[in-house]
Amino acid sequence: MPGGKRRDPGSASSLVSADVRAHNLGIVARYLAENGPSSRSQIAEGSGLTRGAVTVLASSLIEAAVVREAQPKYKAGKGRPIVPLELASDDVALLVLQLDADKATALLSSVAGDVLLRIAEPHGRPMGRPEMILDVLAATLGRALEASREMGRRVAELTIVAFAPVGGDPVEVLADTDLGWGRVDVVGGLRSRVAGIPEVVRLVGDVHVAAVAEQGFNPGIQDLCYVKSNSGIGGALIVDGKLVHGGFGLAGALGHLPVQPDGCECECGQIGCLVTVAGPDAVLIAAGMGEELHRDGLTSALAEFSRRVLVGEPVATAVWDDARVWIARSLQLVAVTLDPQLIVLGGYWSLLSESIGQSFAEQRKGFFAAGAGSAVRVVPGRLGDDAALLGALWQARDRYFAGPLEMKT
Amino acid sequence: MPGGKRRDPGSASSLVSADVRAHNLGIVARYLAENGPSSRSQIAEGSGLTRGAVTVLASSLIEAAVVREAQPKYKAGKGRPIVPLELASDDVALLVLQLDADKATALLSSVAGDVLLRIAEPHGRPMGRPEMILDVLAATLGRALEASREMGRRVAELTIVAFAPVGGDPVEVLADTDLGWGRVDVVGGLRSRVAGIPEVVRLVGDVHVAAVAEQGFNPGIQDLCYVKSNSGIGGALIVDGKLVHGGFGLAGALGHLPVQPDGCECECGQIGCLVTVAGPDAVLIAAGMGEELHRDGLTSALAEFSRRVLVGEPVATAVWDDARVWIARSLQLVAVTLDPQLIVLGGYWSLLSESIGQSFAEQRKGFFAAGAGSAVRVVPGRLGDDAALLGALWQARDRYFAGPLEMKT
DNA sequence: CTATATAATTCAAACCTTGAATTATCCGGA
DNA sequence: TCCGGATAATTCAAGGTTTGAATTATATAG
Incomplete structure (x- = not known):
């Protein structure tokens, strides 16, 4: 019984009919997942498969109870009415x-x-x-x-x-x-x-996974850098449409990017990590909001800080104007390294993304300004905490x- | 006549028998390219294909004159002698x-x-x-x-x-x-x-492409950063086994990593790029080797500079001790961002890789020292100018x- | 009630690999 | 010289898969 054969995932492995079928079954199922209930013809049209093939594939999926025929919607056209297929798997x-x-x-x-x-x-x-x-x-x-x-x-x-x-x-x-x-x-x-x-x-x-979600909401983007600040500063990278894990699973840990050569020591042991100059604690303390931090918790305190910056409160603004320069520098370091199409800001940075984008633009102003590389955009995350x-x-x-x-x- | 059908390379495309065949033909051909002349049985063994399948596939390749049967080598074993297959394509x-x-x-x-x-x-x-x-x-x-x-x-x-x-x-x-x-x-x-x-x-x-070559010489490495200095400083990244181009084709341009926040202006328009503090010109000028540079050309001058550093000549050593710290900082920035398994140094840096590795180790000393992330290695390129x-x-x-x-x- | 149009199915054909059986070729010993 | 053993390569029926044309199903419009 072929199909269950295990192969070395590293090198190129041989293909067989069953692989073709598995692949095409996946196409049909994913089509339904992405486009909602659809007729067999629609699936064929949209996936490149033949109508005949879709019929067979759908039969298998229906038999396996992964898919079922839905109620035929009220229809407008002339010919034989559509029989919508929808994902079943009710169990x-x-x-x-x-x-x-x-x-x-x-x-x-x-x-x-x-x-x-x-x-x-x-x-x-x-x-x-x-x-x-x-x-x-x-x-x-x-x-x-x-x-x-x-x-x-x-x-x-x-x-x-x-x-x-x-x-x-x-x-x-x-x-x-x-x-x-x-x-x-x-x-x-x-x-x-x-x-x-x-x-x-x-x-x-x-x-x-937040990066994956934000990529999904930005069609066509294959190279993306997601950076978020709430508790600490974290980041993730998507390169060529795929999430990057790195050799040891630590890729994208931008909070510990040593951005300030003569900075103070970070608890990670390095000098001048981004968190030491623009981390949530550092920012709140500098803005004199230690009390709010202890009383209301981190999330509330950061929301309040963001509010103050947006309304132009002097102390918070001054602190932020300093911090966002370091953030922008870090983003530029990543941008030079990876040349992403999009940088997405999450956490409370999404509220302040415009000002970060400004600093980034200044930081980047000179860099190959005439070339295509300047096309990278900085945008706030669209999915908030649910990303x-x-x-x-x-x-x-x-x-x-x-x-x-x-x-x- | 299927097989010539064009598909949208972005989304998942349907598979067909012909694709299976094309894929498996490629496996056989690549096996021969990588392992030299081999018998059909060896190919079957090494590729996971069946002996029968290899026979058929090989026939096609022979008919297409991509492969031919070579002279049967003198053999040792007992049974029917091997008929080695080798890549033909003599035209x-x-x-x-x-x-x-x-x-x-x-x-x-x-x-x-x-x-x-x-x-x-x-x-x-x-x-x-x-x-x-x-x-x-x-x-x-x-x-x-x-x-x-x-x-x-x-x-x-x-x-x-x-x-x-x-x-x-x-x-x-x-x-x-x-x-x-x-x-x-x-x-x-x-x-x-x-x-x-x-x-x-x-x-x-x-x-x-140099990065690709160096990866090939380091089996098992899927995440690699290649950095080279000769004329300028360039770099390339391999993530998950694949070369990274970036959204606009500029990924890996580490020479223009703005590593020194309060440095001097680079011709690219940024402040404190790596090339301004550790580029070949900067280093040679600082070492008082401007004359050699103009007289003998860049490559010779850098070779001479490397020699002086290796023998401990005071001026060159002092210059280099300063430069390699910035190089190491840049490498750490990339290492934090991408978490590669291996950093390969090319150009004249390959001669001085040990000292760069030392600076890198110091730079990295604290970073997640207890974690797996400290396993990244810095090595000189093995392929020299031919990489x-x-x-x-x-x-x-x-x-x-x-x-x-x-x-x- | 008929013509038309579209959806879905069916079926022979062509293609692929599998896996067992068969054939080919050489070695070693009697 | 001849024969058994061992390994390489081929053959062939069987079982998957999709294709593409023909067929069937089912609605609407006049």
């Missing part, structure tokens, strides 16, 4: 679990993208204590799994959105230096706390459709 | 043309990788004059094409290795800012000077074998 769900500084969020979705359940559970636990954090995650996860069970849906895949870069092994370990977690086996820790966790579990960085959840969901959906029939076994 | 050649500051080089090669001809033509023309440079290139190209004709070989593909980043359009235009070329239609200029230029012409950056030529040749060969039968039409 399957995708689950995304995200941990923030102040809450844990669970998002349960159908493979078609419909949100089935959203839990946002506030917690007051200190982020620096892995065991307590895992308890919080486990509780939320348990509720989501239970809800899924009640709906009669099997969770095909669990994605855990981590608040920091994911270490070398992309599924097992979370290595966070900012919080001093070292290496923690998140998945193992959750398994020992909650029963019924699906086999397929992925651990992804929040900025990474990471959405990106994780899209990734999960894409993986699900990569082999729609294999996952049904 | 085809690949041509690479490279322009340096002091010479133009043409490399004519069989698709199997055998060098058929190598011309190195010194020229004293000023690099800043496109028309004169094109004359030089045209002369060398003409000689190479003529030689190929005499050998009875059709040049399937011409690759021009440019000494600077290639602009947005990856085949037509060379945009060099360091030399003030602006945008020059290199291919058009050559076509108007020389007859018989093949249809397929690619224009690539020297550091880009670019070799890389260009490998790329051309790979492209040739991507569709061995299509190219025979």
